[in-house]
């Protein structure tokens with residue numbers, strides 16, 4: 001087994017999650033410590049701006065944002081530095097790092113005008129390798145998109161490994177900026193895709209309407225009532241009815257939210273509507289699963305939002321429980337997964353599958369850069 005450190009900086013732009021895991025890429029051995037190093041507010045704001053710039057570029061692809069753009073280069077430097085700090089703060093000996101990087105654009109199907117698909121994670125893997133003295137696995141999504149896959153989600157194969165002894169069928173739900181579900185059948189079959197927005201639009205809303213950058217403990221949303229008309233328009237979005245495979249960019253629903261009239265609502269009603277929408281996306285996702293799961297296990301920051309957990313429990317007929325109910329760490333799960341995926345890269349094992357990203361066949365991916 002390898003001693004790995006997984007590093008994930010998700011679509012919520014809240015910081016770097018780091019986790020230590022012993023694994024051969026298939027089995028998971030000892031699970032070590034984990035931590036989150038938050039981004040400082042300036043870096044968070046600049047990364048958010050980078051997302052906007054990348055998605056506003058001409059032709060709706062990233063052609064307008066060059067790799068050597070000084071603003072991008074500066075963000076990458078600060079982002080990578082934070083990852084170096086996260087590895088140092090963890091303070092654990094390791095053999096290999098799995099470095100996801102920050103997604104600034106995700107358009108696996110291209111720009112809709114015949115341009116190539118692209119998924120873009122930024123971060124300087126070579127610098128991270130030099131600074132830590134460890135080999136770094138990175139660029140986990142490109143090979144899948146090049147082969148016609150969605151490039152996301154990647155974590156399902158790790159969910160399946162962790163859930164080996166749990167009753168099936170099982171659904172694992174990650175509620176980050178974007179939501180994603182992994183369905184694991186009794187025979188090990190995997191179906192996984194992005195459900196829709198989870199906390200992303202709610203964070204943006206809370207940042208503009210309250211003192212915190214998120215709907216802390218669900219208090220803002222709990223003070224409001226979902227607006228039935230806005231909610232109905234949002235739930236009619238074609239993404240929800242589309243069959244998997246499918247995946248999302250963090251900003252994919254921005255225009256739909258405007259068009260549905262979210263801006264006409266009060267702070268509390270808008271937050272309540274966004275919570276109801278995120279839960280409604282999961283209920284819509286459930287209709288695409290091959291069979292009803294026995295259980296929903298919820299990981300990611302959204303499980304800390306009581307309004308969202310209540311809305312999910314109301315929207316789904318099966319029990320909805322935080323990942324901790326089966327002994328997992330719902331905050332560290334994605335970072336742990338990138339340690340396991342790094343070991344899979346090292347061994348040339350597939351990362352993506354027809355049932356997860358729509359890859360044409362089980363597909364290896366990722367690259368390793370030495371120190």
Ligand SMILES: Nc1ncnc2c1ncn2[C@@H]1O[C@H](COP(=O)(O)OP(=O)(O)OP(=O)(O)O)[C@@H](O)[C@H]1O
Pocket residue numbers: 009010011012013014174175176177178179199200203214215216217218299300301302304305306334
């Ligand atoms: N106490 C809380 N109350 C309400 N919401 C919370 C709380 N704690 C965390 N969150 C939500 O969880 C989000 C962070 O979730 P997480 O760290 O899982 O996202 P991520 O890993 O960045 O995203 P992704 O999985 O999409 O890549 C925050 O932005 C916030 O919306």
Ligand SMILES: CC(=O)N[C@H]1[C@@H]2OC[C@@H](O2)[C@@H](O)[C@@H]1O[C@H](C)C(=O)O
Pocket residue numbers: 010011103106119151152153154155156176177178179180194247248334
């Ligand atoms: C392109 C990208 O970064 N996608 C993320 C995002 O955040 C949640 C969801 O959308 C998921 O598809 C994916 O992350 C997890 C780690 C995954 O690939 O499994």
